[in-house]
Amino acid sequence: MKRLSVGPMKPTTREVRVLVATVLLWAGGLPPGAGVKLGPAQAGAQEAVAIVNGEVHTVAGPVIPGGTVVMERGVITAVGRDVAIPEGARIIDATGKVVTPGLLDSNTHLGVVEISAYQGTSDGASANDRMTAAFNVAEGINPNSTLIPVTRVEGITCAVVAPAPGASLIAGTSALITLGGSRLPEMVVKTPVAMYAVLGERGAGYQGGARPLALLRLREAFQDARDYADNRTAFLAGARRAYSLSRLDLEALVPVIRGELPLVLQVHRASDILTALRLKEELGLTLVLSGVGEGWMVAPEIAAAGVPVMTNAISNIPSMEVLGASFENVARMHEAGVTLILSSFDGHNVRNLKQEAGFAVSYGLPHDEALRAVTLTPARVWGVAHRKGSLEAGKVGDVVVWSGDPFEVLTSVEHVFIHGVEISYETRQKALLDKYRSLESRPPWR
Amino acid sequence: MRLRHSLLGLIVLAVTGCATAQAQGPVPATPTGGPQAGAAGAQSLFPDPFPSTYKPFPSRTTIIRNATVLTGTGQEIRGGSVLLRDGKIAGIGLDLPVPEGAVELDAAGKWVTPGVIDAHSHLGVFPSPGIPAVADGNEATDPNTAEVWAEHSIWPQDPGFGLALAGGVTALHTLPGSANLIGGRSVTVKPVPSRTYQGMKFPGAPHGLKMACGENPKRVYAARGPSTRMGNVAGWRSAFIQAQDYLDRWKQWEAEGADPEKKPTRDLELESLAATLNGDMDAHWHCYRADEMVTALEVAREFGFRIATFEHAVEGYKIRDYLAESGVCALMWPDWWGFKLEAFDGIKENVALVHQAGACAVIHSDDAQIIQFLNLEAAKALRAANEAGIPVTKAEAMAWITLNPARAIGIDHLTGSLEEGKNADVVVWSGDPFSVYTKAEKVFVDGALLFDRSEPDPYLYGDFMLGILPREVIR
Numbered sequence: 001m002k003r004l005s006v007g008p009m010k011p012t013t014r015e016v017r018v019l020v021a022t023v024l025l026w027a028g029g030l031p032p033g034a035g036v037k038l039g040p041a042q043a044g045a046q047e048a049v050a051i052v053n054g055e056v057h058t059v060a061g062p063v064i065p066g067g068t069v070v071m072e073r074g075v076i077t078a079v080g081r082d083v084a085i086p087e088g089a090r091i092i093d094a095t096g097k098v099v100t101p102g103l104l105d106s107n108t109h110l111g112v113v114e115i116s117a118y119q120g121t122s123d124g125a126s127a128n129d130r131m132t133a134a135f136n137v138a139e140g141i142n143p144n145s146t147l148i149p150v151t152r153v154e155g156i157t158c159a160v161v162a163p164a165p166g167a168s169l170i171a172g173t174s175a176l177i178t179l180g181g182s183r184l185p186e187m188v189v190k191t192p193v194a195m196y197a198v199l200g201e202r203g204a205g206y207q208g209g210a211r212p213l214a215l216l217r218l219r220e221a222f223q224d225a226r227d228y229a230d231n232r233t234a235f236l237a238g239a240r241r242a243y244s245l246s247r248l249d250l251e252a253l254v255p256v257i258r259g260e261l262p263l264v265l266q267v268h269r270a271s272d273i274l275t276a277l278r279l280k281e282e283l284g285l286t287l288v289l290s291g292v293g294e295g296w297m298v299a300p301e302i303a304a305a306g307v308p309v310m311t312n313a314i315s316n317i318p319s320m321e322v323l324g325a326s327f328e329n330v331a332r333m334h335e336a337g338v339t340l341i342l343s344s345f346d347g348h349n350v351r352n353l354k355q356e357a358g359f360a361v362s363y364g365l366p367h368d369e370a371l372r373a374v375t376l377t378p379a380r381v382w383g384v385a386h387r388k389g390s391l392e393a394g395k396v397g398d399v400v401v402w403s404g405d406p407f408e409v410l411t412s413v414e415h416v417f418i419h420g421v422e423i424s425y426e427t428r429q430k431a432l433l434d435k436y437r438s439l440e441s442r443p444p445w446r
Numbered sequence: 447m448r449l450r451h452s453l454l455g456l457i458v459l460a461v462t463g464c465a466t467a468q469a470q471g472p473v474p475a476t477p478t479g480g481p482q483a484g485a486a487g488a489q490s491l492f493p494d495p496f497p498s499t500y501k502p503f504p505s506r507t508t509i510i511r512n513a514t515v516l517t518g519t520g521q522e523i524r525g526g527s528v529l530l531r532d533g534k535i536a537g538i539g540l541d542l543p544v545p546e547g548a549v550e551l552d553a554a555g556k557w558v559t560p561g562v563i564d565a566h567s568h569l570g571v572f573p574s575p576g577i578p579a580v581a582d583g584n585e586a587t588d589p590n591t592a593e594v595w596a597e598h599s600i601w602p603q604d605p606g607f608g609l610a611l612a613g614g615v616t617a618l619h620t621l622p623g624s625a626n627l628i629g630g631r632s633v634t635v636k637p638v639p640s641r642t643y644q645g646m647k648f649p650g651a652p653h654g655l656k657m658a659c660g661e662n663p664k665r666v667y668a669a670r671g672p673s674t675r676m677g678n679v680a681g682w683r684s685a686f687i688q689a690q691d692y693l694d695r696w697k698q699w700e701a702e703g704a705d706p707e708k709k710p711t712r713d714l715e716l717e718s719l720a721a722t723l724n725g726d727m728d729a730h731w732h733c734y735r736a737d738e739m740v741t742a743l744e745v746a747r748e749f750g751f752r753i754a755t756f757e758h759a760v761e762g763y764k765i766r767d768y769l770a771e772s773g774v775c776a777l778m779w780p781d782w783w784g785f786k787l788e789a790f791d792g793i794k795e796n797v798a799l800v801h802q803a804g805a806c807a808v809i810h811s812d813d814a815q816i817i818q819f820l821n822l823e824a825a826k827a828l829r830a831a832n833e834a835g836i837p838v839t840k841a842e843a844m845a846w847i848t849l850n851p852a853r854a855i856g857i858d859h860l861t862g863s864l865e866e867g868k869n870a871d872v873v874v875w876s877g878d879p880f881s882v883y884t885k886a887e888k889v890f891v892d893g894a895l896l897f898d899r900s901e902p903d904p905y906l907y908g909d910f911m912l913g914i915l916p917r918e919v920i921r
Contacts, residue, residue: 116785117661147784317814318605320575323914348784355822358882409825409882412833429783429793433834436763436799 048072048086049420051401054094057368059101059376060390069099071397074420079391092415094401100371101391102157102398102418103354103406106310106378107290109347110148110159111141111177116347125166133221133256134248135172137163138191143182147348149427152179154351155406155413157398158189158388160378162264163196169203169214170221171196173252173261176382178398180418193382194288195256198266199276201321215275220244222283225253262286262381264310268293268322277305288341288381293322296329299336308381309333310341313360331364340365341381342373358407370407397421491696492721496597498647500636503894506549507531509542510874513553518560518848518863522841528558530870533893538864551888557879559844560863561616561871561889564817565851566730566757566777566810570620570635570643571596573604574814575910580604584623585630589667590685592655593714594630596622600643606814607637607646608906611897613818614879614886616871617648619855621757622656624732625666627681629656631718632730634855636891639905652856654754655722657682659733659742660788679741686749689719696720728754728856734788736764743772755808755854759800760792766803775806775854779816780826797846798831798838808854809846820847825880840880869893 049071056067058079070078072086085091114121123140126132141161151159157179163172173192181187197203203214224243228250234240235247243250255261265276268291280287289295290310295302302309311333316325326332334340342360344353357370365373379389387396397420403412416423508530515526515538529537529545544550571583582599585591600620610618615637622629634651635643663681664673672678695710702708721727729746733739733756746753756762759776760783762769769776778800783792801807809824811817824847831838845863852862861869870893877884889897897906904912 114784115787115790118787314815314819316609316818317574317576318911318914320577323575323911326915349781352781355882362883362885407882409822410829410832410880412829432791432793433795437834439767 046073047420048089049092049397049417049422050083050085050089051092051094051099051399051415052085054097054099054401056099056391057101057371058391059368059372060392063368067099069391069399071399071417071420074397076391076395076397076399077393079393092401097414098402098404098406099391100155100400100402100406101375101389101395102400102416103155103374104378104388105151105156105159105344105350105353105374106341106382107162107343107345108151108159108350109164110151110161110179110350111143111145112137112161113347114142114145114147124161125164126172127167129167130246130249132166132168132170132172132249133195133245133252135163135166136175136192136252137161137172138175138177138184138188141175141177141184141187143184143187146428147350148179149424150348150429151350152416152418152423153413153425153427154354155400155402155416156350156353157400157416157418159350160193160382162194165196165198165202165206165266167206169198169206169217170249170253171198174264176384178396178418180398180421180423189388190382190384192252192255192261194262194264195253196264196266196290200267200269200272200291202266211272211275215279217244218279219283221249221253222257225250226257229254229257256285257283259284259286262288264288264290266290268319270294270297270324272321273298274301277301277307280305280307292333293319293329294324295338296326296332296336297324299333299338302333303337306339308339308341308377310343310378310381312343312345313356313363313365327359327363330360334365334369339377339381340369340373341378342370354407354411355409358405358409361407367405367407491693491700491724492717492726494653496595496644496647498649499642499644500638500640500647500649501645502533502892503638503896505530505533505870505890505893505895507536507545507547508549508551508890508893508895509544510551510553510558510872511542511544513556513558513874514878515558515864516560516841516844516879517865518845519865520839520842520845522839526558528864528872530872530890530893533870535864535866535868535870535872537866551874553874555877556887557875557877557884558864559614559873559875559879560848561861561873561891562614562820562847563851563855563857563862564610564615564618564811564820564847565755565775565808565854566812567610567618567620567814567817568623568812569606569610569618569637569814569817570600570602570604571622572814573601574606583621584625586623586625586666589627589663589672589681590715591622591626591630592628592685592716592718594622595633595653596620596631596656597633597635597643597647600633600635600646602640602643602646603908603910605907605911606817607635608639608897608908609814610817611637611889611891611906612886612899612902614821614873614875614889615817616873616889616891617651617852617855617857617861618817619654619730619851621654621730624656624658624662624757626656627658627663627672627678628685628719629658631727632656634857638891638896639908648857648860650857650860653718653721653727654730654855655718655727657729657731657742659731659738660735661786662732675738679745682745683748685719686723686745686751689716689723690749692716693720693723722751723749725752728752730755730757730855732757734758734760734786736761739765739774740768743768743774754856757810758789758812760789760796762805763793763796763799764791766800766805769800769805770803773806775808775850776800777808777810777851777854778827779812780809780823780830794826794830795834795836797827798834798836801831801838801842801846802836806850806853807846808850810851821875821879821884822882823847825882828880840878843880 112124126135175191207213376389632654635646762776852858
């Protein structure tokens with residue numbers, strides 16, 4: 001099951017050229033300010049596409065050998081073995097290939113970090129302690145980031161751009177973006193997706209270096225937000241006690257205390273994980289755990305609490321906070337019944353999400369669970385499963401054709417569709433490759 | 447994870463780059479033979495006061511049969527056998543007779559390769575747990591700290607050594623960081639349990655001189671200088687001018703009869719540089735940008751020392767002709783890019799293009815996590831080669847993490863390939879090492895079975911980890 005056939009790769013040059021034209025038409029063709037506000041679901045291609053005879057991993061159900069996926073006007077219209085192909089549809093023969101939904105990375109800094117070491121291109125964290133919960137990364141995203149094409153050519157079609165901890169243990173809110181757009185509003189599928197905060201060593205570091213202080217601070221913030229929500233008018237009239245957070249931060253926390261917006265809490269140590277679970281009960285939160293390096297040590301408790309875990313598989317270096325780091329962490333949590341999301345927690349190498357999934361499989365996670373952990377499960381947890389995360393009629397046409405097992409390192413990405421449009425395979429890295437493929441072609445160099 | 451790049455950018459990326467001079471026209475699949483630079487040899491003006499005390503662990507004559515063997519020299523033998531005897535490779539081929547009393551290992555369906563070698567690591571000097579108490583890899587107090595030796599920072603109890611061994615690594619080159627123009631001496635060790643670093647020190651391996659180009663030194667010393675790339679170059683040149691003078695004094699003293707009464711005063715900083723000028727060790731030069739690597743070649747030419755490697759060589763592909771001509775090995779990642787401006791032009795075809803040019807292509811980790819799956823890093827670069835239409839076989843790609851790094855750090859006459867007479871550093875993989883699902887099952891160091899996935903030994907991971915994890919947890 002693990003090792004699937006590995007075939008040749010990449011669409012033909014001619015095919016690519018046509019597709020590039022198509023994408024340019026779609027992505028760049030509208031003049032700025034044309035007044036047409038495109039949402040991702042409406043931004044799809046006019047051309048119908050049928051990917052036929054592939055090994056179709058719908059994620060929503062069993063694998064369909066020899067299956068077909070049809071996309072029309074950007075949306076998946078049919079998936080199955082005996083499916084009518086619309087007249088005039090572009091046919092892609094996926095014989096010997098694997099077809100999956102586009103992958104979703106749930107914790108990235110795509111678009112908010114370009115050159116990590118250069119602060120001017122780093123917009124993913126708030127350094128202002130009066131703007132923490134209110135900090136929304138969506139407004140900092142650069143749709144022209146070179147990281148985005150590098151990522152989408154590897155079969156990752158959407159990503160959560162998450163705030164990094166900055167000046168406070170509350171980091172702000174995230175956005176779920178499609179990697180197929182070129183302008184900000186239409187790239188954003190959903191925002192806010194969740195609120196982010198950090199406990200453990202990092203959280204304590206913000207609050208006097210002790211874990212209990214970080215907890216006090218978090219409780220205080222939520223209590224204040226609740227009080228603010230109940231007494232907005234009095235607060236605005238200056239007739240309420242002072243709060244620990246700014247008005248905008250309090251406002252941003254209101255949906256969190258109501259359980260409407262998930263709180264993603266970064267914790268690693270087993271004891272911190274249990275603390276987070278208690279906090280969820282105490283405050284009535286919709287909780288997602290992030291990091292969770294020692295999750296395997298308290299996996300039954302996490303499962304019993306019904307709290308999803310977002311983690312990475314390639315992590316076994318012990319730290320003082322994660323003495324129990326283990327490659328088997330993911331599989332052990334799965335065995336205990338924990339709902340899992342796998343993420344790269346990266347920016348430039350979000351493309352290694354596939355390797356994360358493969359690694360998890362290598363250390364015991366069933367292959368279909370690993371695929372689910374980078375598609376449908378995150379789509380559900382982030383509230384976009386009605387449009388993303390699986391190959392089902394009615395969902396957005398985010399589809400990838402792989403030469404073989406998507407998680408295998410040697411597997412190639414053959415086709416990537418986002419909103420039913422095949423992407424351009426051009427990247428800045430490809431431009432560099434093309435320039436330097438021959439050193440002789442441009443004699444003036446030395 | 448989030449911190450990784452910034453941390454690396456600021457601290458860890460300081461790896462060196464050295465090119466073994468003797469390797470003329472590095473051809474990835476061809477061993478260069480012969481000992482490299484000085485390796486603290488007998489004729490050295492500057493003998494090593496901290497010699498290796500490593501002794502091979504007990505081993506039994508072992509024959510591994512029916513395996514797919516990648517020799518590290520570019521060959522693949524299907525259904526091959528490898529004989530390990532007295533710590534050495536005693537035979538390799540299709541139909542080896544089974545010596546009497548030998549342990550027979552049926553490796554049907556499994557793959558056998560040389561031990562993986564990481565030519566750029568900070569294990570031991572930036573150990574786990576990664577807290578300031580043990581962050582001993584950057585003596586960032588002066589742009590030139592040629593006097594420090596990485597081995598004196600190595601914590602033999604770093605759990606990372608055992609984890610690397612479990613990933614098939616049998617030798618690694620630990621370097622000082624890249625904060626400084628000249629960061630000090632590197633050392634090659636085996637990731638084996640030991641109470642002292644000397645007990646891990648690879649016998650016969652030369653020291654290296656860690657140097658650094660570009661953003662790191664000019665950032666770290668912005669206030670006092672160098673604060674520019676021209677300052678960097680002036681810093682190297684000034685140091686070697688002094689070192690040449692120092693070396694001349696010592697050589698003159700030796701030529702005049704080495705009278706103990708007239709012995710020149712020792713200077714540790716100049717001694718490391720003079721040893722480099724003397725050919726006792728080569729430079730390992732952290733350098734990302736193409737133009738800076740070429741400048742480094744010129745500096746080495748000016749003073750007559752050898753560069754063994756360019757560490758990280760993110761733009762190696764742009765000057766692969768220079769690399770091929772100079773014989774300097776390029777140490778590369780298959781996919782890291784963008785964490786600094788000087789890493790912005792990283793492309794995944796870098797390794798393949800350098801390989802194709804006939805230069806010495808090496809995949810390195812610079813990372814305690816990645817060192818555990820350098821086979822998959824090689825697979826990434828192999829995929830990029832395949833997709834770019836650059837012909838590379840798995841057998842050739844294996845050299846990127848075995849023979850080529852061995853050559854880069856001057857131990858290719860001892861290890862790095864499965865050839866008779868070399869150290870029996872051997873990995874038995876559960877399958878194709880270019881698959882994400884494959885693991886190192888058995889790792890032999892000098893013929894001794896030190897890691898066996900079926901019986902994980904908790905003592906491999908250093909004292910620090912003892913009593914922390916339940917024993918049944920395979921790390």
